[in-house]
Amino acid sequence: MMRPGVKPRVAFFDFASCEGCQLQVVNLEESVIDLIDIVNVVSFREAMKEHSDDYDIAFVEGSIMRPMDEERLKNIRNRAKILVALGACACIGGINTLRNRYSVEHVKKVVYGDADMDGNPFFDVFHTKAVGDVVDVDYYVHGCPINRDELAKVVTSLALGKKPEIPNYPVCVECKKKGNVCIFERGGFCLGPVTRAGCGAICPTNGSGCEGCRGLVDNPNTDSELEVLEKYGLRLEDALGKFDIFCYRYKGEISK
Amino acid sequence: MRIIDKKDFIEFVNLLITKDARTVVGVKAKGDKFIYDELASADELRLDFDVTVLSPKKYFMPPTETLLEYDLSSDFKVMSVNEVTPLIIIGIHPYDLIALQQMETVFRDTYPDANHLLKLERSILIGTNMQNVSPHSFAASMGTATTRYGYDLMLTDIGDSYYVELGSDRGEELLERYARVSMPDESHKKRFEAVINGIVGKFQKKLNFPADELPAILAKTYDSDLWANKAEKCLSCGSCNLVCPTCYCFDVQDVTELNLRKGERIRTWDGCLLEDFAKVATGENFREDRASRYRHRFMRKGKFLHERFGFIACVGCGRCASGCLPDIADPVEVYNTLKEEVL
Numbered sequence: 001m002m003r004p005g006v007k008p009r010v011a012f013f014d015f016a017s018c019e020g021c022q023l024q025v026v027n028l029e030e031s032v033i034d035l036i037d038i039v040n041v042v043s044f045r046e047a048m049k050e051h052s053d054d055y056d057i058a059f060v061e062g063s064i065m066r067p068m069d070e071e072r073l074k075n076i077r078n079r080a081k082i083l084v085a086l087g088a089c090a091c092i093g094g095i096n097t098l099r100n101r102y103s104v105e106h107v108k109k110v111v112y113g114d115a116d117m118d119g120n121p122f123f124d125v126f127h128t129k130a131v132g133d134v135v136d137v138d139y140y141v142h143g144c145p146i147n148r149d150e151l152a153k154v155v156t157s158l159a160l161g162k163k164p165e166i167p168n169y170p171v172c173v174e175c176k177k178k179g180n181v182c183i184f185e186r187g188g189f190c191l192g193p194v195t196r197a198g199c200g201a202i203c204p205t206n207g208s209g210c211e212g213c214r215g216l217v218d219n220p221n222t223d224s225e226l227e228v229l230e231k232y233g234l235r236l237e238d239a240l241g242k243f244d245i246f247c248y249r250y251k252g253e254i255s256k
Numbered sequence: 257m258r259i260i261d262k263k264d265f266i267e268f269v270n271l272l273i274t275k276d277a278r279t280v281v282g283v284k285a286k287g288d289k290f291i292y293d294e295l296a297s298a299d300e301l302r303l304d305f306d307v308t309v310l311s312p313k314k315y316f317m318p319p320t321e322t323l324l325e326y327d328l329s330s331d332f333k334v335m336s337v338n339e340v341t342p343l344i345i346i347g348i349h350p351y352d353l354i355a356l357q358q359m360e361t362v363f364r365d366t367y368p369d370a371n372h373l374l375k376l377e378r379s380i381l382i383g384t385n386m387q388n389v390s391p392h393s394f395a396a397s398m399g400t401a402t403t404r405y406g407y408d409l410m411l412t413d414i415g416d417s418y419y420v421e422l423g424s425d426r427g428e429e430l431l432e433r434y435a436r437v438s439m440p441d442e443s444h445k446k447r448f449e450a451v452i453n454g455i456v457g458k459f460q461k462k463l464n465f466p467a468d469e470l471p472a473i474l475a476k477t478y479d480s481d482l483w484a485n486k487a488e489k490c491l492s493c494g495s496c497n498l499v500c501p502t503c504y505c506f507d508v509q510d511v512t513e514l515n516l517r518k519g520e521r522i523r524t525w526d527g528c529l530l531e532d533f534a535k536v537a538t539g540e541n542f543r544e545d546r547a548s549r550y551r552h553r554f555m556r557k558g559k560f561l562h563e564r565f566g567f568i569a570c571v572g573c574g575r576c577a578s579g580c581l582p583d584i585a586d587p588v589e590v591y592n593t594l595k596e597e598v599l
Contacts, residue, residue, distance in 0.1 A: 152514045160516065168532050169492075169531065172494065172495050173525075176498035176499060179291055217531070
């Protein structure tokens, strides 16, 4: 934990990602002033030129694809007192895990054809990993993209020396609090009952079912969720397919 | 008792909206469901609703509410917050009126909760007898299909007019000020009684035993296999809690602004079906498995709160049953099965 009264030094890093989560940080707009008032941002490629390797808190965006990424990530872990995974790619592998359904050779062939990549470390890829698959992660800011308010909460907690509260209840909780009519009752399909909340049920509130971008709760009842998806009209294959977009990493644990 | 012609009722509601200082909310359609929301005009009001997505509880115990504000910048300052928007709520079914009464009892108990009670005191509750009944509702079995208390005014549709029961001086004053009414004659009274007598027959769901046997049945079925069997499909999503008009558990959190100067202490709805509900600071969880959480809700509604307050804290609205995706939350099914187990 940080010492109260001393501005923690914060650095942002990106791996395989769209950098949309870092953009969300920049999008804090007027609150950015507050942010830099309570923390000292020493590295943030998306927003500034300066860089320092001396930092307390590392925010890491993106998923880990190559041995060279692992090495860089381990270095970051060694330097940081606190490491926070930022966004779905970092937290659960995210969209990038879609390619884990295929062999690495197949994926390379599809993307790069017959190009010669032998011995080139940039193309030396393995199956997509989340940050937590490689190093210890202290806190997670979930979502695709992250929710700015939640990021602010996490930063505030860390600056105050408190443990950030990350929900371990499903999206249904936030959806019900909003008074929404259930997506299933509107003829849609939703992973909300097994997906970790914190997004304010933004997708169901705007009429589309949850895709699970925040990953699953600690103990999701995926068997029951699959039965519900089937009951409302999906074939089992399509119900399982719902987990592909963001939650592919959980598929080995879905027993059905 | 008064009679208000349907045309005059529309005028009455529109006058409340335009002339009264309080905010007027009522039942409106949302897709093919119904919700309580602010009324822009009487045309939006749907007194033929079966049940609303959330109960009017949301106005007296908001999903998230600020309890106090603090300032850490110089000397520690703290101020209690009790934000009250006085309301006139039009169209509350009897079971929800009784639920609000139960909530009041709970929030008055031990340490009276000003945030809840002040909202209630400043609001006018206009009830309405059920024209349509949700297929999941079993209010008739819980004795909550009709009520003689808990409202300022109670409306019953008797064809060309509403039969209005007066529940309080405030309700009567509201009519005097804004409505053209007449006194009921014998024909009105007969029609009113026919409507009231017809309500119980509209329910498809029924308990197979008198509801007051429930605490004793639950006392004998704590170790029933039913809990684990049903809970196997439980998503632990808390939907049954969150839509319940008598669930009042909440979590309290301090939310400090990014500037680390100001912040608020908020309370927000919680639910005993959620995994972390009974988790304490050391990480110990007193109801770790789905089955114990699943059982707890039924025990609390039918037995624990009965022991403490003398009422069964289920009003038979059926919201939990309709909100439960794996279809395991229906109290009628659970309680009827338990009754058979103890026969």
